[in-house]
Amino acid sequence: MRRFLILGAAALLTAGTAVAHGSSHGASSTSGEPGDAKKATRTVKLDASEYAFSEQTLSFKAGETVRFVVSNKGKLKHELTIGDAAEQAAHAAEMSKMSDMKHDEGSHEMPANSIHVGPGETRELVWKFSKPGKLLFACNYPGHSDLGMQGRIAVE
């Protein structure tokens, strides 16, 4: 338990640094852009639960549009954010500022690279990967990614 607390504190520090340096956050992203579902060439199904996604590593080609279909099989709310480490940290910092009660979709501006999925729900995020690089997918509810809700995306 103590180890998780230390990891959590480290994550908060990292997130704080990212925000202080004004990392980009929003539709224009280094990791890609919102995609058109009609142009999707792949569908990736991800099950979310406490505290894991059903996949840990994904790989795509630059220029590929991917339809992520996320089913929440757990009892808590989860989310999926696609982005580089700085984007994940920025969104995690934003989410840690608000209580779970208030953090419903619509109560704050969601970045385009993120969807929330309530228990029992299935929702989709369509994302176009623009260039090669190493990205992450994660659930940014406080503590969830440290407990295992994260994975790697390689774009070649």
Ligand SMILES: [Cu+2]
């Ligand atoms: Cu989660």
